Amino acid sequence: MTEEQKPLIFSTRSLEKELKAKLLEAGFGYEEKDFIKVSHDYEIDTFKLGINNPNSQARIFTSKNSVISLRSYLADYPTTLSPKKVFTVGIKATEMLKNLGLETSARATNAISLAQIIARNADVEEVDFFCGDQSLDDLPEYLESKKIKVNRYVVYHTQLVQEQVPTEAINGLIFLSPTAVFSFFKKNKIDVNVPAFCIGATTAEAVRLRCDNPRILASEPSKESVVEKVIEYFKNK
Numbered sequence: 001m002t003e004e005q006k007p008l009i010f011s012t013r014s015l016e017k018e019l020k021a022k023l024l025e026a027g028f029g030y031e032e033k034d035f036i037k038v039s040h041d042y043e044i045d046t047f048k049l050g051i052n053n054p055n056s057q058a059r060i061f062t063s064k065n066s067v068i069s070l071r072s073y074l075a076d077y078p079t080t081l082s083p084k085k086v087f088t089v090g091i092k093a094t095e096m097l098k099n100l101g102l103e104t105s106a107r108a109t110n111a112i113s114l115a116q117i118i119a120r121n122a123d124v125e126e127v128d129f130f131c132g133d134q135s136l137d138d139l140p141e142y143l144e145s146k147k148i149k150v151n152r153y154v155v156y157h158t159q160l161v162q163e164q165v166p167t168e169a170i171n172g173l174i175f176l177s178p179t180a181v182f183s184f185f186k187k188n189k190i191d192v193n194v195p196a197f198c199i200g201a202t203t204a205e206a207v208r209l210r211c212d213n214p215r216i217l218a219s220e221p222s223k224e225s226v227v228e229k230v231i232e233y234f235k236n237k
Contacts, residue, residue, distance in 0.1 A: 007234050010165075011174035012184045019227050026231045031170075035161050035183035038132070040069045042155040047073045050153040051081065056126040058085040058118065059102075062111050062139065066130040067096040069155040074100065085124065089114050089200075090221040109221050110201045115142040124148060134158040134179045136202065162186040170194055172234070173213075174226055178206035185210040195233060197226050 008029040015023075015032060023030050047070070051059075061067050073079075085105040088094045094104045108114035118124055119142070126149040129140060133154045140150040160183040167190050175181050176199045195214040198204040199222070204215040216233055218225035 007171040008169050009172045009174060009230055010167075010170045011176075012180040013174070013176045015174075015223060015227070019223055022227055023230065026235075028230070028234070033161075033163065033165055035163070035180045036177065037159040037161055038065050038156055039159070040065065040072055040156045042069055042073070044073075044077070046153045046155060047077070047079075050128045050130065050151060051079060053126075053128050053151060054082075056084065056128045056149075056151065057124045058087055058105070058121070058127045060087045060114070060118070060127055060129040060139070061093050061097060062089040062114065062129075062131060062135070063156075064090065064092040064096055065132060065156045067093050067100070070130065071096065071100060073155075085121065087114055087118050087127075092222060111136065111139040112142060112201075115139045118143060119146040119148065127151065128153060130155050132156045132158050136178065138202070160186070164188055167191075167194075172197060172230055174230065175199065175203050175207060176223065176226065178203050181206035181210065197230050197233070199223070199226050 006027060006029040009023055011032040012035045014034050020030055086097060086102050088097060088104045088107050089111055094107050097104060106117045108117055128151045130153050140152060143150050158179050162183055164187040167188055170190060173190060173194060173196045175196055181203060192213055195216050196207045197216045198207060199218050204217055207215050216229050218229050
């Protein structure tokens with residue numbers, strides 16, 4: 001395959017070296033640009049109040065970024081965590097929590113699916129939700145509709161990086177969060193036939209609200225799974 005014939009994949013978030021190498025080895029061209037910046041800054045009192053809240057029965061983490069902030073807090077302020085149910089979205093967040101000594105009670109591929117699982121736990125009446133400042137309201141709203149109190153703690157912040165990039169040669173787009181979708185489409189448009197490879201259903205819905213392009217969902221909410229979908233999609237074309 002010549003250089004000109006290589007499908008060009010553009011990621012709206014940076015990928016790890018091994019994932020970039022996987023795409024290149026599979027015969028793709030690859031470019032990336034971070035359309036969001038994440039800062040793990042938080043108020044100390046946020047964790048102090050929420051991490052061992054005596055009134056709640058569960059902790060919720062829907063992003064690895066919230067776990068990174070938790071890890072940072074525990075490193076600076078060693079704390080014995082009281083036993084509670086733990087609910088997560090995604091493999092990475094689950095693995096990182098396990099490394100911190102927190103076993104996940106249930107894991108889902110997106111926030112709404114997780115909320116439905118939580119609501120089926122009759123002993124859960126109040127939860128602590130550790131999230132970012134751009135976190136969507138779908139999970140808290142669903143739980144509150146089921147009479148479950150949600151304490152929301154912002155433990156990281158996301159800044160949009162709005163920049164126009166050349167899109168004419170792009171054959172596939174990778175989106176790893178709804179926020180990156182919002183940021184990318186602020187200044188960019190893509191051909192209607194270009195597929196968008198999405199890490200999950202919420203991200204795919206964000207794409208749908210901004211364009212009619214094909215949306216390809218990862219089998220699991222992980223970067224690795226997104227890359228596998230890219231390779232599989234173009235291999236079968």
